[in-house]
Amino acid sequence: MKDFWQACVQKLEQELPPQQISAWIRPLVPLAFDEDQGVLRVSAPNRFKLDWVRKNFSHQIETLASDWFSRPVQVAFELPPGGSGRPAPHVPRAGGAAVAAGAAVQAPTQAVAPAAAAAAAASAATPPGAAAASAAAEALHDRSRLNAELTFDNFVTGKANQLARAAALQVAENPGVSYNPLFLYGGVGLGKTHLIHAIGNSLLASGKGARVRYVHADQYVSDVVKAYQRKAFDEFKRYYHSLDLLLIDDIQFFAGKNRTQEEFFYAFEAMVAQRKQIIITSDTYPKELSNIDSRLISRFDSGLTVAIEPPELEMRVAILLRKSENEGITMPEEVAFFIAKHLRSNVRELEGALRKVSAYARFHGKEVLTVDVCKEALKDLLSVSNGQITVENIQKTVADYYKIKVADMYSRRRPANIALPRQIAMYLAKELTQKSLPEIGDLFGGRDHTTVLHAVRKISEARLKQPELNHALHVLEQTLKG
Numbered sequence: 001m002k003d004f005w006q007a008c009v010q011k012l013e014q015e016l017p018p019q020q021i022s023a024w025i026r027p028l029v030p031l032a033f034d035e036d037q038g039v040l041r042v043s044a045p046n047r048f049k050l051d052w053v054r055k056n057f058s059h060q061i062e063t064l065a066s067d068w069f070s071r072p073v074q075v076a077f078e079l080p081p082g083g084s085g086r087p088a089p090h091v092p093r094a095g096g097a098a099v100a101a102g103a104a105v106q107a108p109t110q111a112v113a114p115a116a117a118a119a120a121a122a123s124a125a126t127p128p129g130a131a132a133a134s135a136a137a138e139a140l141h142d143r144s145r146l147n148a149e150l151t152f153d154n155f156v157t158g159k160a161n162q163l164a165r166a167a168a169l170q171v172a173e174n175p176g177v178s179y180n181p182l183f184l185y186g187g188v189g190l191g192k193t194h195l196i197h198a199i200g201n202s203l204l205a206s207g208k209g210a211r212v213r214y215v216h217a218d219q220y221v222s223d224v225v226k227a228y229q230r231k232a233f234d235e236f237k238r239y240y241h242s243l244d245l246l247l248i249d250d251i252q253f254f255a256g257k258n259r260t261q262e263e264f265f266y267a268f269e270a271m272v273a274q275r276k277q278i279i280i281t282s283d284t285y286p287k288e289l290s291n292i293d294s295r296l297i298s299r300f301d302s303g304l305t306v307a308i309e310p311p312e313l314e315m316r317v318a319i320l321l322r323k324s325e326n327e328g329i330t331m332p333e334e335v336a337f338f339i340a341k342h343l344r345s346n347v348r349e350l351e352g353a354l355r356k357v358s359a360y361a362r363f364h365g366k367e368v369l370t371v372d373v374c375k376e377a378l379k380d381l382l383s384v385s386n387g388q389i390t391v392e393n394i395q396k397t398v399a400d401y402y403k404i405k406v407a408d409m410y411s412r413r414r415p416a417n418i419a420l421p422r423q424i425a426m427y428l429a430k431e432l433t434q435k436s437l438p439e440i441g442d443l444f445g446g447r448d449h450t451t452v453l454h455a456v457r458k459i460s461e462a463r464l465k466q467p468e469l470n471h472a473l474h475v476l477e478q479t480l481k482g
């Protein structure tokens with residue numbers, strides 16, 4: 001069991017970014033393997049982490065366990081026996097209404113869980129003093145959905161992001177009074193999410209007991225839908241309007257969601273009027289957002305709008321050196337320069353390269369990272385940057401052809417005008433690159449390999465029957481092959 005867990009974590013380390021490993025995988029504790037039932041029991045430190053790992057990692061862990069034990073294995077996540085998952089007492093809200101914090105955690109509309117109530121719950125349930133204060137802080141942190149690993153300290157600064165970072169620091173120090181809203185925009189993988197988590201973490205760390213909430217726009221949309229189904233809009237409103245800092249990521253996903261936009265408009269007005277801070281990220285600047293109500297767009301533009309640009313060479317080198325140091329990898333500067341010169345698009349890509357290089361070096365017993373080791377380890381990535389067809393190329397070409405955003409290739413949205421181009425891009429990725437189905441799934445926003453397989457089959461069959469589709473595919477193939 002112990003051996004399995006060690007091997008499992010090692011394997012996951014090769015597949016996931018280090019932040020995900022330390023935030024989600026390391027806190028897990030394997031409890032037991034039930035031979036009769038084929039059930040692996042694993043404990044997660046709290047309800048939030050439990051829900052998250054169950055949703056995002058159970059499939060990977062089950063596959064590894066099934067391989068290891070040579071039989072189908074199911075993973076059962078549970079809270080630790082003592083229960084630091086904090087069962088929920090009913091706590092009176094400031095306004096008098098009683099809200100069950102724990103119920104809110106289980107309920108899909110967990111958005112209605114008031115952070116203040118959680119903090120009050122924690123302090124009410126623990127003896128006074130330092131323990132109570134730290135439990136309250138922990139509760140606030142859990143409710144905030146912030147990733148504690150994303151901080152200002154480990155955010156590398158350069159020309160490309162210095163303005164954004166300065167604005168973020170300013171807002172973290174004076175929330176609600178300097179720039180409201182703060183609107184950060186830029187391409188994929190450039191650090192927008194990192195920066196807004198850093199603001200939230202910094203405000204929480206200041207110990208003012210602020211109610212902070214990070215929410216991805218997609219999650220907000222689904223919270224609105226749930227509130228709608230449950231006729232729980234009052235509760236929904238009360239929760240969002242009660243926050244001190246709302247961090248909302250990838251607002252472009254509000255496009256065409258009228259009810260969501262309306263709710264967000266009210267939350268926005270209420271929060272700004274009370275000098276509560278709102279921070280928004282997007283893949284483009286406000287006026288360029290499509291299918292978003294113009295009154296919202298003008299609100300977005302009413303504070304400070306700052307771009308994050310792709311990092312320049314020196315910054316890419318600095319990022320590689322810093323990240324390798326954090327991972328305990330010794331990377332000579334010439335190696336960092338070599339990688340940075342070849343991989344130019346974004347920080348996420350650099351992180352991926354670093355992971356590949358270190359996994360390759362470990363596997364082949366290379367103790368010193370050299371340019372040659374990197375060339376070998378990054379063969380695929382480097383050929384891509386030398387003009388070969390890449391999944392990124394395909395996504396961009398297909399998005400341009402169908403006049404949708406590249407971001408829609410990774411998004412969870414499923415309207416037909418997006419779903420079909422996305423499936424076409426997956427099909428072309430399988431046809432024109434060496435990537436495996438799981439790798440393609442990852443590059444399309446972490447989708448399962450079965451989704452990719454379904455797309456590949458569907459498009460190959462459809463092109464035989466639909467001349468128009470066949471033509472479109474032909475044009476795309478020619479464009480990509482140059």
Ligand SMILES: Nc1ncnc2c1ncn2[C@@H]1O[C@H](COP(=O)(O)OP(=O)(O)OP(=O)(O)O)[C@@H](O)[C@H]1O
Nearest residue numbers: 154155156157187188189190191192193194347348
């Ligand atoms: N300046 C930086 N210093 C250190 N790490 C960074 C920096 N910028 C980005 N990263 C890291 O790169 C990865 C991608 O960044 P992030 O998720 O914040 O991008 P994003 O702009 O939100 O992209 P998307 O639009 O795809 O959501 C993260 O792991 C983040 O920690």
